[in-house]
Amino acid sequence: MKKILFISALAIMAAACHKAPTPQDSDNEYLVYTAPGDNVTFSDYQTFDIADSLLIIGQSDKPVYSQSDNALALIQAYRTNMENLGYIYTPSNPDADLGIQLTYMIKTERYVQYYNDPYWWLSYPGYWAPGYWGNWYGYYYPSVVNYTFTTNALLTDMVDLKSNLRNADNKLEVVWSVYIGGPAGPTPSYDVARMKDAINQAFAQSPYLKRTE
Numbered sequence: 001m002k003k004i005l006f007i008s009a010l011a012i013m014a015a016a017c018h019k020a021p022t023p024q025d026s027d028n029e030y031l032v033y034t035a036p037g038d039n040v041t042f043s044d045y046q047t048f049d050i051a052d053s054l055l056i057i058g059q060s061d062k063p064v065y066s067q068s069d070n071a072l073a074l075i076q077a078y079r080t081n082m083e084n085l086g087y088i089y090t091p092s093n094p095d096a097d098l099g100i101q102l103t104y105m106i107k108t109e110r111y112v113q114y115y116n117d118p119y120w121w122l123s124y125p126g127y128w129a130p131g132y133w134g135n136w137y138g139y140y141y142p143s144v145v146n147y148t149f150t151t152n153a154l155l156t157d158m159v160d161l162k163s164n165l166r167n168a169d170n171k172l173e174v175v176w177s178v179y180i181g182g183p184a185g186p187t188p189s190y191d192v193a194r195m196k197d198a199i200n201q202a203f204a205q206s207p208y209l210k211r212t213e
Contacts, residue, residue: 030182030198037175043212045097047090058106081203086211106152153181
């Protein structure tokens with residue numbers, strides 16, 4: 001379904017500006033944020049299609065499309081949830097009502113911190129100051145601490161393909177957006193398992209998606 005393989009600039013900007021959850025907040029799970037479009041009645045839609053590849057940003061200099069087992073597992077998770085809500089999967093059908101695209105983003109940042117004291121309490125008010133022992137300036141040589149921190153995110157855009165047939169400007173309206181993200185785990189398979197749980201959570205916290213006859 002090449003016609004909906006696009007990057008939602010708004011969704012990427014939202015993910016880039018979103019405050020990453022702390023480990024205490026996430027409890028080792030991903031943060032899940034969902035948002036419907038304005039004045040959308042989902043019971044007006046019956047069929048859907050999903051891009052057959054996962055767009056990956058951050059693993060190389062250029063974005064790449066993946067059909068790996070991990071990518072297909074995430075795509076399948078969306079298909080299963082949509083079918084459970086009563087939507088009909090119509091692959092490669094130009095007349096599908098809804099289109100879904102998934103974008104995976106990964107980013108590794110390296111932090112370098114310079115410390116005059118190796119322990120935070122050496123500067124705590126009331127703690128033994130170096131001057132107590134005489135004309136000293138500090139207890140230890142300065143040190144440098146550096147570490148890396150990797151985060152990843154799965155962005156989802158669900159677009160209205162029906163209105164595109166009526167719009168002269170040929171623009172696709174985003175009717176549902178999902179941001180799933182947080183600290184990366186030790187292995188890709190571990191992250192995929194967590195993302196599948198997060199996808200289920202995205203649907204669970206979006207009851208308005210359920211079709212009503």
